[in-house]
Amino acid sequence: MSAAELKSFAKAIASGGIRVVDLTQTLSPEFPTIVLPPELGQCAPFRLEEISRYDSRGPAWYWNNFTVGEHTGTHFDAPIHWVSGKDLPNNSVDTIVPENFIAPVCVIDCSADSTANPDFLLTVERLEAWEKQHGRIEAGSWVFLRTDWSKRDYKAYANLKEDGAHTPGPAAEAVKWLVEERDVLGFGTETIGTDAGQAHLFNPPFPAHFYMHGKGRYGLQCLTNLDKLPPKGAVVVAAPLKIKQGSGSPLRVLALIA
């Protein structure tokens, strides 16, 4: 690509020729975080503590300290997050090559299925049917599961029942297929995790984590605005914070649409 082409790309963004869609949820204290049994370690919710607001603590400036877990809000999962990816090279957010932070995305629309069934699972058959319609999922692509889950209120979003969360996600063999047969870059969802709410009962448990991270692939979750993306053709910019040995981080996720 020439410098002129890169410049015309920037111009297209400024002029609206390329649309930029924000796929990020606002980081707020109220946004649900993953719920684990209370005796286990917990991911910290987002909290903001004012340093000063044009007052005696700092007369002309407003700023805050914030605290947050690596896996709170719209966030990126690095391979080191899961035990299956613990020994891989470049498996933490600070060592992932930056080229991997920009990639095309395939969006699988399962919103109607998920509305009908909160425990909806994305299967290989479903992915193959999608490919018949939109073409092959290319190596190095993100695959996003659109469920419209981000449009729900927080209670319906977390959808916690006595037997845990009931939220859609991928079946174990679908994740395996995406990694081994299609060589994808990673898997993204609108729900709190990349896995289904009941995925602790799957074999292996939490397959999106197990297979994706086991092969050095990434995860994105708590995405929004997936309904504004085309099935194919958008490019995603998702660069996590450069936390030393970080297992993930909240981040701004942008999609570019020609």
Added chain:
Amino acid sequence: MTAPLDRPKRKNPLARTRLPLLPPAARSRTAHGLTAAAAEGRFALQVCAECQAVLYPPREACPSCLSARLPFKDVEAGGTVLTETTVHISPEPYFRERPASRIGLVKLDAGPTAVAHLHGDVGVKARVRLELKLDRSGAPVMVALPQEDTPNMADDPALREMTCDPKFRRVLITDGRNALGQAMAKAMVDAGASLVFVGLDNTWKPFAGEDKLKALKGVEFVPLDLTDSNSVTELALQIGARVDIVINTAEHVRAGGMVGGHGLNDARDTMELRYFGLMRLAQAFGPVLRMRGADGVNSAAAFVNLLSVHALANWPAYGVFSAVEAACLSAAQSLRAELRGGGVKVVNAFAGPLETEWYQTLPPPKVAPSALAKAVVDALRKGTEDVFVGDVAQDIRARLAVNPKALERELGE
């Protein structure tokens, strides 16, 4: 008979809220022996260790034998009213803006004759039971109550000044998600609170007891997360001026000591909720509570902390938790001094292990949440500020008074 309190009328929004005034608070260091007794609702006077004379008011030397050994001991609380006086006009601003006060000389069964506030249902020659109470300034005073309970006796204006009765008051319970908050909400409704705000964090997260709590009449749910400064501030901005009693029911009990723990997250979570949560409540609700200490019969009255008795002496099996509770106790002492100027009491209710999930593995005796709630209602009605609920709390209290070092060693075994 005491006239029953009418449900307070709505405030005239054009009228200024009167600032709280306090009765004279100065007491000698020795007289704080009465403060200590009143804080716990005991009736203790000096009893001469040499000649057994019972003394009142507190003195530095025994008038009978000149001994300086005059420890405070619990004594007979009965007496007979000898005379009564009605004080119509006082030079004290506090008394000037209140109804005429009745005081009398009471011959105590324990020996001395004392000047006491007389309850409205008590006349000359009446047999009475005496109580030491902390008045609006937190200073100990003697009150003569009818020997037997009389109808509506708690509504006596002078007595209500010295108590924090939930009747017709508006209560904020900070966490309705746990058994303690739920028991407290029910107890406050039953005690006649006019409105019980119940805080709930993360409303998207279901919890046990939700249906029962939501069916309770007189309860209003408010979003409140004590780990989030903005949440606490927001709520205080919305309802702060309508809260007369704050009861902090947030709990975060975890077993484990200093060495065996794995990282700081549990300790930090406990600190965040319990200590910083208390501080957030104090900063958000404290100023308006202090302003409203004289705001009619439903004035701001109390801030209630539910503390582990191991705030007083660390129990290494729950070592980190005990340390956080000790920090909360220390903070509560500061809060007490800061709210005293507004006539608002800080009540600390100490308990040992509760009959709740996080104390599951411990054997009895444990305190049921409903028992702790009842003890808090009693404390508010009596106007006490330190209450030890259940066998464990009372045992620790007693052992601490005798030999703190022995207690420390025994708790660590």
